[in-house]
Amino acid sequence: MRLPRERRIRASADFSRLRQNGSRLDCGPFLLNLGPGQSPQVKARFAVVVAKKSIPLAVNRNRAKRLARELFRSDADLLPVGWECVLIARPSILRKSFANLKKIYETAIKSTVK
Template sequence: MKKDQRVKKSQEFSKVFKEGTSFANRQFVLYVLAKEGQEQWRVGLSVSKRVGNAVVRNRVKRLVREVFQSATDELRPGCDYVVIARVPAKDLSYSEVRRSLFHVMRKAKVIHKPKRSSE
């Protein structure tokens, strides 16, 4: 994932939390903030220490990044997304993470076209 596709600064996270809209399921919370003049989407990740040790947290972040990377063509551009992983996310496989995130994305209506494969 490219650097310009990431939400990194604390002020950027705070702005998404304050001004964005949240959607959630058991495994993830997704905050969405539409940004005027921004051509592509950006994603920020938050995985608490309650989820697990550093190895577990990094694995969850890798899986979430991979799902976003694979959904590049389907995601609504011009938005900042912040994903907060909840404790149950630590035990999920890639396909389960993908299914769960797509569920939240559909609730948020940020997917252009429904993907018919392996969901």
């Protein structure tokens, strides 16, 4: 299932701003760049980055993206309104169960957004 356009981060300026000004969390199977967005009235936005260098096979990259999008979709209310999140997948994301990934994601979000 696709995220609505208004819930996705697409501009490279947004990625750069989050990388420079946002919080960076190392969660093991993925990295999270989190921070408040430009406009505080917009719902939380999300993006997934899966590098071809870290996960070479397209089948596995697509699976990693699906897992990451489902993490956000299932817990979309964890991020407050106006926040943005970029998830950078690592190869170990494919070896974890979804329940384990969800627990790691929830813990990371709750520790950052208080």
